[in-house]
Amino acid sequence: MLTFLSGLGLGLSLIVAIGAQNAFVLRQGVRREHVGVVVAVCAASDVVLYAAGTGGLGALVQRAPGVVEVARWAGAAVVLGYGALAARRAWRGDEGALAAAPGAAVPDAGRRLRPVLLTALALTWLNPHVYLDTVVLQGSLAASHGDLRWWFTLGxxxxxxxxxxxxxxxxxxxxxxxxxxxxxxxxxxxxxxxMLVVAAGLLLPAR
Structure with missing residues (x-):
């Protein structure tokens, strides 16, 4: 139980900070637009990454910095693009978002599923920090618990x-x-x- 709680605490400390992924989930939640899909993608992705880290993939990621580097640049491009769209909505006003007011349905929600799904996947898998946190860091800490490492991962x-x-x-x-x-x-x-702050954080290390 202590090992499980340790993993639970680590997971919360890594994920609660407001970043690009959390901002996107929050906005979709407020709009009530494909919330289940977004939540499922983000949660399932973490399950895969945590399991990979505990299974030993963290060592491989550390030996292949090029993979993280590619993800860093691709992630920065995606985050910048989404940030630009959010800035445009803020400047012009997004009347479509108002359809998600309490009791209202989101118009043409079915046609919006694909871009929402792709955005959730991109903000998750093209973020290099997700590999460093969930695969490398969590994997290393899980390994320190020996035979109880999967209980730590479950937390x-x-x-x-x-x-x-x-x-x-x-x-x-x-x-x-x-x-x-x-x-x-x-x-x-x-x-x-x-989004812009996150993108800057991804690009600055390249200087």
């Missing part, structure tokens, strides 16, 4: 699932607050700033 997995479910489905409680266009412009402005 980290549970923390990830709980976090994304709470973030995605709990965000709808903000719906009444964000029913006004001005509020949505603030949200998109904050999302744009977060």
């Amino acid at each position: 980290a997995v549970v923390s990830s699932v709980l976090w994304f479910v709470a973030l995605g489905y709990g965000a709808r409680l903000l719906g009444p607050v964000l029913a006004r266009p001005g509020a949505w412009r603030v949200v998109d402005g904050v999302v744009a700033v977060i």
